[in-house]
Amino acid sequence: MPLALSIQPFSDVLDMYGDADSSSTFSLSGHISISLSSPASLFARRRTTTRILLQSLTITFEGQSETLSPGTGYACVRLCSVTRELLPSDPVDLSNEGHEDSDKPCMWNVIFDIPVPGWLPTTSVYGDASLPAAGTSYALYATATFVDTNHGHSSLSFANICGPVRSRTRTVDAPRRPVILRRFVEPGPESSPGIFEMSVYIVDAGRAPDSNGSSRRSIPSDVLEKIQVVASIPSATAMDETSIPFILRVRAKDMDDSERTKLKIIEFSVDVEQVEVYRNSSSRNDIDQYPIPSQNHQPPRVPLRNPHPIHTLYDTGFLGTFRSSIKRSFSILAPTESGRYVISGDGRIFAQDHNQKDNWYILETKIPVFAEPYLRDWAGTRKRRITERSPLFCVEHYMHVVIRCEYDLADSDETILERLHFSLPMRHVNVPEIPSGNVIEHRCEDPWKNVPVTHTLPAYSQLFHSNGERKLDYSIPLPPYEAPSACSPFGLASDQQRTL
Structure with missing residues (x-):
């Protein structure tokens, strides 16, 4: 197939901070790479131009939970399914014109940003140890719908010979991309690092x-x-x-x-x-507590995208109660x-x-x-x-x-x-790790080096309250006033500076 998809999230691990809360969401971002190449021709020496009309490009974040034990048997539930359409209302015309004979396909990156519900349980493995692992898992799925506009071309390629038989509207799926969810809880502001009151x-x-x-x-x-x-x-x-x-x-x-x-x-x-x-099975209290999809979107009506291999045995109903x-x-x-x-x-x-x-x-x-x-x-x-x-x-x-x-x-x-x-x-x-910072010694000839180097950005909850207001530590006094020195961050001499 001339069109191929791959999902490239910015990170395969999504860290959630704070207690599970159905009113909160976390962002999972990345891009989908679209690759377009020309198929080989049986009768032509050079490859022909591939043209498609991309009609739809969707990205889906889906989570599932499966339990497997000698006492309860196999059970599964779809925890969430969030789908986003990434294309505008009009189809997009793509072609590899001018790069037909290149060994590398033409590529386009489409950015996505999915809101992930903040109540979701973390990725984990549990259940009967004698069988393949079950548990809670999450993954990204992408699907593209396009129309092959190469029909009617004079080239006698294999694709054009079979063109009248095939449907012009086609779909292609990206390989499943697993995503790991982790949750961290921070101690209170008055507690020592990593220690709770x-x-x-x-x-x-x-x-x-x-x-x-x-x-x-x-x-x-x-x-x-x-x-x-x-x-x-x-x-x-x-x-x-x-x-x-x-x-x-x-x-x-x-x-x-x-x-x-x-x-x-x-x-x-x-x-x-x-x-x-x-x-x-999920009780009525669980359904009210967890905003999982309705029964119309649960197995067996809508099967899981990546079910446990043993699910077919339990679907038959021959394994007892x-x-x-x-x-x-x-x-x-x-x-x-x-x-x-x-x-x-x-x-x-x-x-x-x-x-x-x-x-x-x-x-x-x-x-x-x-x-x-x-x-x-x-x-x-x-x-x-x-x-x-x-x-x-x-x-x-x-x-x-x-x-x-x-x-x-x-x-x-x-x-x-x-x-x-x-x-x-x-x-x-789980408690988030405190990022370690090394402050580079300040030197007059390069004032911008007086910046702490941190390897990890702090969590949102460390900088802002739940209502969006910025956290201020009033126990830390403001630095004393110092007169401007001859070495200014803006490269001005002392007689050119003005004190505000």
């Missing part, structure tokens, strides 16, 4: 269920109700962090002195859990970490002086998490993922805390063991 939770710790199922005596409820627990964890945890700060504050508010001496806090344990949920969802959960603690923290002393942390009995007892530590995956199961390697939700696949993180208490009964020598537990929601995110 701490979130405080007032906890209502409940009794942990007895694993043996046996009935036994418990700490009186009026005693437990006076134990106040406050926990602090980061509002988000960067994926490159190997430990998570954790602060636990405990006090016995308005508790009698006799009860304080009976109650002991022996230890507490912490576990960080990652929960992956695989589904084979499956559950609507399945979970995979595992601890992301470091392999050498038990999660247990024993309180020093006899554990009577509330038996203090009367003037200090309502003070908080503070336990502060860092919870190590693994940096590299080390276990596998049906869904493959148990690796850390960012916290996100999508119509068919969700990742959640929790910190589970158990406080072990002992209470001495007054009427006997028996000691009651009680475990109080609570869970805190967590968020694991």
Whole structure:
């Protein structure tokens, strides 16, 4: 075919900043290269001129999510489909006249800019590890519609011989161009680079269920109700962090002195859990939450452009029924970490002086998490993922805390063991790398060298607020006034300058 297309985005990776938001969009730009060449002729010594009338040129950004697990089977959903027509209303006439015999085709570049929805989940691979990988993927597709205007030419080329049989209107597709979506979340302006501020939770710790199922005596409820627990964890945890700060504050508010001496806090344990949920259908809440295309544009009515190879087996319906969802959960603690923290002393942390009995007892530590995956199961390697939700696949993180208490009964020598537990929601995110800049030493003969050299442009959210206003750091004072020097950036002498 004389016409060929290729998609050339400015970058194969699209970085999105901030939380997933259906009201935000990101720009994906690039160009489509149109190549036009002359076909070889069986009867002529030289190639003839190729002329086409380009009627349409479209670029489409499409995303899909596929889940594949032993419990749910195969399921897919089209996440988005954004199409743009790049030609004006009138057709465009293209030809390679004057370059027929050239080894290189004539080329035209048509620029595109696609708004990508800001709610989309990131590119990832998940599902049954025994089969080809499924997951969330995105790609660009381009299609051109044109009319071959070479018909009626006197040349006896093979194309002209077959011309009356063929349709004059033809289409050509560009090779699929994958695009990777990544999401980054930045710490607040008052936080240290890469560190998120701490979130405080007032906890209502409940009794942990007895694993043996046996009935036994418990700490009186009026005693437990006076134990106040406050926990602090980061509002988000960067994926490159190997430990998570954790602060636990405990006090016995308005508790009698006799009860304080009976109650002991022996230890507490912490576990960080990652929960992956695989589904084979989208619920009504998901459809309302995620602006995915309607059912009229979903498989099987409109098949995916690049479906998983196994989809044909499930489309037949011969593989039986499956559950609507399945979970995979595992601890992301470091392999050498038990999660247990024993309180020093006899554990009577509330038996203090009367003037200090309502003070908080503070336990502060860092919870190590693994940096590299080390276990596998049906869904493959148990690796850390960012916290996100999508119509068919969700990742959640929790910190589970158990406080072990002992209470001495007054009427006997028996000691009651009680475990109080609570869970805190967590968020694991990717943090953008801070661009490193090297300032070149200023020299008078070349004043423009006094410019910081940065290899990466800062993110939009670092420069502007969500409403478009520019971010200003008023804590940085303005530089002191300096009189103009003899070396001016504009090459003027000092006596030629005027001070404003």
